[in-house]
Amino acid sequence: MKVLKRLLILLIFIFILYFVLFHLLGLENKIMKIAYPQEYAEYVTKYAEECEVDPLLIFAIIKAESDFNPQAKSHNDAKGLMQLMDKTAIELSKQVEVDLYDPETNIRLGTYYFSQLLEKYDNQVGIALAAYNAGMGNVNNWIERGTIKADGTDLENIPYKETNMYVRRILNDYEMYQNLYKE
Numbered sequence: 001m002k003v004l005k006r007l008l009i010l011l012i013f014i015f016i017l018y019f020v021l022f023h024l025l026g027l028e029n030k031i032m033k034i035a036y037p038q039e040y041a042e043y044v045t046k047y048a049e050e051c052e053v054d055p056l057l058i059f060a061i062i063k064a065e066s067d068f069n070p071q072a073k074s075h076n077d078a079k080g081l082m083q084l085m086d087k088t089a090i091e092l093s094k095q096v097e098v099d100l101y102d103p104e105t106n107i108r109l110g111t112y113y114f115s116q117l118l119e120k121y122d123n124q125v126g127i128a129l130a131a132y133n134a135g136m137g138n139v140n141n142w143i144e145r146g147t148i149k150a151d152g153t154d155l156e157n158i159p160y161k162e163t164n165m166y167v168r169r170i171l172n173d174y175e176m177y178q179n180l181y182k183e
Helices: 002-024 027-035 041-051 055-066 086-093 103-120 125-134 136-145 161-181
Strands: none
Touching (some): 027 161, 041 055, 055 103, 055 125, 103 125
16 A cells, blocks of 8 residues: 555656646747757748748658758658759759759758649648659649549548658648747
8 A cells, every 4th residue: 555655646746747847847848849940940931931831831841851951862862951853953943953962952942842832733732742742743643533632632542652641741740830830
């Protein structure tokens, strides 16, 4: 009986400590902001405003694509913070060569590209994210065949598992960014 009483007191103490540290002192928010950073905010804010995209959505994309590592490179040779392909970057920048490992360049081009996708898909964020990951050709095919709807109401039907999970992850991260940083 003594052991049970001590265990109960310990549990109550832990609960009180948790409540004080996380809720009253706002530690929970501070820890979550470490997990959901706003690195490169000067570039994200600048180019998101220019392209009329929510900067919090761009942060969510960067988190999923590279986890804020400007030197990230995928097995498909996508590069930098927003994981752009050389061909896409050259088309967007109208230059022969582009340094995709430069954070400002990558964010400028990636944000511009994503804004074009949003425009093409009538501001349907989930559909634009699917196109960012799987390509416009695949997304157009899925819409034409009725696999997914153009209004984005059935994103769970995205046939590529990687793209399906990608869209879900970014939408979840976007929601977290909104909860943490919206004024």
